[in-house]
Amino acid sequence: MKVHHTLICFFFLSALQDGNAEVIFNNNISFGVVGGNLTAGFSFPAGTWKMLCRGECKGGNILINTTDEKHQSHRYSTEYTIVQYAPTLSVSITQLIMSDAGQYSCGVGESPSSVSYRQFEVVVAEALLDGNDPAQLKHFNKETGSSLTVGCSFNPSGGQKFFCRGECGEDEVLLQTDDEDASKDRYRIGFRGTSEETYGGGGIVYVTITQLTESDSGQYRCSLNPSSGQASFRLFEINVTDGVSLPVGLTVAVIIIIIIIIVLSSLAVLIICIKRKSNRGLRTRGNSEGTNMEDVPLRELYSRFYT
Template sequence: MTVIQDEYVGQTITFHCEYDDKFKSHTKVFYRLKEGPVHVLNSSQSSQSSEEKIILSDSHEDQFTVTIRDISADDGGVYLCGVERYGSDPSITHISFIKEIQLNVYSRNASVQVQAYSSKSVFITCKFPQEFRRNKKFIQKDSSQKIIVDEQNQWVRHDKVHMYDDSSEGLLKVFISDLTAADEGTYRCGVNITDDDLFTDVKLTVNQVDHFRASSKASAVIGESVKLTCDFPEKHGETFKHICRENEQKICENISSSEQKRFEFSVSSAGVFTAIISNVSERDAGVYWCGAETRDTHLTSVSLTNQHQLTVTMPPVVGREGDSSEIKCPYNAKHSREVKHLCKGKCFTKDAQNIIRSNEVNKPRISAKDETELNLFTVTLSELRAEDAGIYWCAVRDEFNLHTELMIVMKDAVTREASVGGSVSISCQFFRNHMRFFCRGDQLNICVRDGVRVSSNKRTNGRFSVTDETSAGVFTVNITDLTEEDSGKYWCAEESSGSFIFTEVHLRVIGETTSSYTERETSQDKEKSETTSSYTERETSQDKEKSGSSMIVAVSVGLILLAVCLVLVLLKIKYNRKHGIGSSTPAQLPIIPSDGLLCTSVSFQKHEESLSDAALAFSNEEIHSDYTTVIYHIVPNSF
């Protein structure tokens, strides 16, 4: 068992440690945790000096007592009472601990320094002994009159100072917001007791200059995570990081222990840390403060430096023209029996349009159901139109409001195809003369958040540009120098106060692939080769025809000359016979170079490009393959 004991410096305290009757003759021991076995007392000792600080006394019946005299702040800690047990091995000591004691030692007049910052807030928690948890607490600034906290377990306000007397924990919480130089001073945080007051002096300093970032606004979608960035003085780098949420009285209270597991802290740089809230729910909406926490024996102080306004929304709902969509409204179990509202615009404001209530019958195109066992109010909108786009609010009375966006996608999509290096024009219809933009992304919320290329406010962006034809209700987006990476899904969008209307666009950019280019190149080469081959064949045929004609002419001339020569030879033979001239002694007559020359040398030379190597050769003595020589000796005649 564990016992908490609160005492003051200088007092004497006695612990009672009960044990089973079977241990009455056993040795009793007293230990202090974390400090080692500082006090090991043997109850079998016959006596102990009354001058010793720690005295152990055993009644040998059902308990032994431990007395600590003149306690100091250093005596605070955890102690253990126990008895020795006998084991089989006498060299080993076995101890059974029967009680744990948490000793808290307080000074009657403690003093703590607390630093805060102008226009920020500070949260101070004062601790008192448990025996005084029911006593009235007070705050006293400098020498002014005490401010008594008359009510327990609720916040009480006095000017700028808020106080909370936590009777279950024996704590007094003090919260001071919107700090100014006038708030500096010494605050006495105390408890009334019979003979005297027990208090801690809090010396508050308000720094007029800070370098912390201004208040910020953040938005989170239910089920997702959100990151809050916080500052703290670098000299407090070793202190605890702290985050709290304002309640309805705008007092920043600690996050409950059941929720703390969803909060994660990490230091990103010197003087800066982040608080990440995971699995966000509707109850996380509100104002948060974060800062550095400093702990003292009697007091914990938090200097709050950053304020964050966190808005929680439901995931956006996307509906297509002509189809149906559901808007789901979760609510707290405490509202299960109350009327739920769905409004276009924030409910209970003059501009809000009531869509349907949980206690109404269904309307044309609108139906609703309230599933109290699931704490869920669901509204179905059917036959969706462009004008249905907008922000819808779920509400229970005026204390619970949660909103979502209904985005409408038009039925007809736009498809375009273009070539690499070229350009394309994409025209989209708009319904109202509001801001228009063109973005890229498969998901609409990502497209709106991260994929905007051009808009009514930014008409050119690199290769993208937009023009309006207001009279025709059309805006046109031009994209130049297209690449294959430009292929994908785009959206033409129109937005007015959170009302989004989209037209889906599919762009396909076609490029010349290597294979098709090679095929065309091969085809061209083939055609070129066929052309060259045809040309060569025609050229060869012409050469053949030319060569053949030359050969025919040459042969014809040769044959004519041969015939003439043969006639001359026959005439010569006849002449010789008539005059009795023998052939054995031929006369060597000179050749007449002019009119006497009837037949001399005929040579048929081989043509280099001739298709045939054949040649005609006539000679009385020789036949040559390359040419033929015919020689006749002619005598002059009378004619």
């Protein structure tokens, strides 16, 4: 059988948040959730050297550079296997954090100078929403200038994708697309289908707002409208502050620290006063009759003159 080497990459997402969910991608964008593990697989010609990099593979961007079939460095790992008769390099990132989002490169070659690369993007969401219980409405507290990415899990696997502020009324739609990824101004929306075995053909819609301002505070929804059936949506709320005011927990901590400092300072002053008074009394009692009148207590002066 002839081995075909394709430039199309496929992706997997494991352990989205609390479980082991698998997502298969058909392009060069991979989606994960904070705290989860992400694995992306690429078909390559056979080779000895394997590399994984953040951005371009040069200098400090190189995360892994190895000839091992399987290699791990901190939260990053690579594994070189044969999948359906084709050599495949799988790259993984565990315990995802928001700063993991961005552009990556991986490659295989017979020598470091002959490595061929594939580029892919990692999108990391702060949370994965899978319900609309008003009592469990997800709130996000953000500072001005920051960004927010949220994933929304749905059972339908296709149709139009909506990102709205409010209830998706005529003037409330921020983005609407039939494509797998779209962006406009500060907004972005994307879709990744999940495996039939794990989710019955469901999917994940992810939405992003960059350069948040205080006016962005409010309620949002991501929606998936399949070609047949009723549309599904997920709700979340954003509260954006200018970053000057301290969080409630931090404010309480600062107040407690100030109170402790005041109490300790007061105790220090009291101890100094008591010590000075005690020393003064000892000097007075030990003096002779010729002691300076300023060092004699008032009660003793009274006793000397009127008894």
